[in-house]
Amino acid sequence: MPDRFTSAALAKSPKSSSQDPLAPTRAFAVAAQALSVRAGRHLAVDGLDLTLDTGVHGLLGPNGAGKTTLIKALATVQRPQAGKLSLVGIDAEGGDLRELRRHVGYLPQNFGFYPRYTAREFVEYLAWLKEMPRGAVPAAVDRALDRVGLADRADSRMGSLSGGMIRRVGIAQAIVNDPALLLLDEPTAGLDPEQRVAFRRLLREVGRDSCVVVSTHLVEDVAAACDDAVLLDRGQLVFRGNIGDLEAAADGAPRDAATSAVERGYTALLQEFRARAGA
Amino acid sequence: MTARLLALDLRRGPAPLLALAMLGLGGALVLGAPGGCDGRWPDAVLALRDAGWIVFPCVLAAGVWRGGSARRRQLDDAITASPLPAWRRSAIEGGAIAIAGVATFVVLLAALTVTGGCTSGLLAGRPAAAALAGVLALLAAAFTGLALGRFAVTPMAAPLALLATLAVTFVAGGWSGGSTDAMLLFPAVGEDVTPRQLTVRISAGQILWFAGLAVSGWLLASRFPARFRLTRLVPAAAGLAALAALNPGAAG
Numbered sequence: 001m002p003d004r005f006t007s008a009a010l011a012k013s014p015k016s017s018s019q020d021p022l023a024p025t026r027a028f029a030v031a032a033q034a035l036s037v038r039a040g041r042h043l044a045v046d047g048l049d050l051t052l053d054t055g056v057h058g059l060l061g062p063n064g065a066g067k068t069t070l071i072k073a074l075a076t077v078q079r080p081q082a083g084k085l086s087l088v089g090i091d092a093e094g095g096d097l098r099e100l101r102r103h104v105g106y107l108p109q110n111f112g113f114y115p116r117y118t119a120r121e122f123v124e125y126l127a128w129l130k131e132m133p134r135g136a137v138p139a140a141v142d143r144a145l146d147r148v149g150l151a152d153r154a155d156s157r158m159g160s161l162s163g164g165m166i167r168r169v170g171i172a173q174a175i176v177n178d179p180a181l182l183l184l185d186e187p188t189a190g191l192d193p194e195q196r197v198a199f200r201r202l203l204r205e206v207g208r209d210s211c212v213v214v215s216t217h218l219v220e221d222v223a224a225a226c227d228d229a230v231l232l233d234r235g236q237l238v239f240r241g242n243i244g245d246l247e248a249a250a251d252g253a254p255r256d257a258a259t260s261a262v263e264r265g266y267t268a269l270l271q272e273f274r275a276r277a278g279a
Numbered sequence: 280m281t282a283r284l285l286a287l288d289l290r291r292g293p294a295p296l297l298a299l300a301m302l303g304l305g306g307a308l309v310l311g312a313p314g315g316c317d318g319r320w321p322d323a324v325l326a327l328r329d330a331g332w333i334v335f336p337c338v339l340a341a342g343v344w345r346g347g348s349a350r351r352r353q354l355d356d357a358i359t360a361s362p363l364p365a366w367r368r369s370a371i372e373g374g375a376i377a378i379a380g381v382a383t384f385v386v387l388l389a390a391l392t393v394t395g396g397c398t399s400g401l402l403a404g405r406p407a408a409a410a411l412a413g414v415l416a417l418l419a420a421a422f423t424g425l426a427l428g429r430f431a432v433t434p435m436a437a438p439l440a441l442l443a444t445l446a447v448t449f450v451a452g453g454w455s456g457g458s459t460d461a462m463l464l465f466p467a468v469g470e471d472v473t474p475r476q477l478t479v480r481i482s483a484g485q486i487l488w489f490a491g492l493a494v495s496g497w498l499l500a501s502r503f504p505a506r507f508r509l510t511r512l513v514p515a516a517a518g519l520a521a522l523a524a525l526n527p528g529a530a531g
Contacts, residue, residue, distance in 0.1 A: 077356050099362070101360060106357060108356040108360075110353045111357065114348070114352060114354070117287070117291050121287060121291065125287055126361065128280050128283055128284050128287075129284075129358060129362075129368070130361050130363075134283075173357070
């Protein structure tokens with residue numbers, strides 16, 4: 001598989017994501033070292049070390065954990081306060097930001113739209129902003145809308161679409177440029193159960209050769225669609241591992257018929273982290 | 280790419296509405312004026328320039344509306360994350376407003392020329408320079424509005440800008456005995472001005488002033504480059520200096 005995260009000068013990207021993020025011949029889709037990012041005056045991401053590679057990564061955490069701020073920093077919308085950040089093999093601070101952004105797809109948490117545009121025009125508009133090659137745009141737009149199940153509503157005005165459909169247009173614009181790094185902030189908000197199942201399928205498909213980071217409150221989405229999970233609290237890394245490890249963290253936690261093993265693992269890890277931090 | 284984005288903006292942005300408003304308001308003022316142009320093209324240009332008191336604020340308000348639309352619609356994050364440089368996006372967004380304004384100006388001038396038979400002195404140097412100053416005034420209005428819209432994103436910003444510009448134009452206009460020199464800063468020329476008074480020298484000063492204002496507006500709207508904030512105002516300041524140098528007593 002050609003390495004999508006590095007320039008030709010860099011080595012092919014291996015699957016494992018547990019290596020040294022600063023190794024000179026190695027480029028991860030995301031490599032953050034001691035990364036700190038502010039949200040206003042608040043330090044929302046605090047000294048985070050994280051590497052992510054091909055696959056679907058669930059970004060979990062309670063409200064105020066720093067998920068959205070981290071996603072914004074990965075989307076190069078918010079500049080880091082301190083630390084190092086490399087994305088798709090390019091330094092996010094001193095590197096070619098324009099080139100970097102061509103390889104990123106981003107669905108913000110609050111995704112707006114121009115109501116007078118049709119769905120096709122709107123995705124096309126963002127495809128042009130992503131500087132996609134002229135000849136590739138019409139087919140890429142049609143394909144993106146088809147992948148989110150909106151081919152039949154492509155010529156409907158954005159203002160006439162439901163909240164779930166608008167979210168799917170948001171996902172379509174994020175994937176239209178076939179990004180090497182796809183960042184989705186609360187992508188399933190407003191989607192009905194059937195759409196969520198279809199969306200998880202799409203995630204797994206995109207994650208086969210891209211790095212997908214999904215920020216969500218819905219632990220079951222992570223369990224169903226993600227290869228691994230990253231758990232944040234107060235801007236710090238609480239847990240990083242695969243879904244089996246997250247479930248295993250529930251061992252010893254009180255069982256409750258209303259919660260899944262993943263949810264119990266999530267809660268147990270958070271409580272353990274807070275107890276340690278408070279100690 | 281630029282052409283496609285521009286076409287989208289022209290079709291779906293505020294440009295069509297602006298063109299319609301300008302045709303309605305400008306058309307009513309210019310084509311419905313008693314006396315017309317008496318067959319003289321310079322008078323037609325002057326009539327159109329004088330309609331600038333309402334047309335200029337309309338274009339500026341459309342720019343303000345477009346400039347704030349991305350943030351108002353919560354699209355700014357998605358746009359910021361895109362690689363297209365802000366200066367190009369601003370050029371496209373302001374360009375769509377400017378095209379609507381300038382095209383309507385040209386259509387109105389052509390309509391007035393044809394329907395009023397204003398062919399005497401057609402395309403003569405003095406009125407042609409005055410017409411060009413009018414066109415650049417619309418360009419300046421579009422990009423200044425865009426810059427204002429980037430900073431004031433409330434939906435009320437556009438109507439407030441419209442009213443404020445109207446008020447300032449009236450105060451500066453000399454309709455109530457004010458200084459006509461101050462009017463050189465605006466596209467409207469005042470009722471009492473004759474084509475002979477609007478010299479090439481005056482128009483050249485206005486052309487430089489409006490061009491400088493347009494460039495400053497574009498730089499401010501692009502927030503480019505951030506570390507040289509004040510230098511973005513240099514083109515407008517240079518234009519103002521040129522206007523003052525060419526027309527002593529103006530702009531002050």
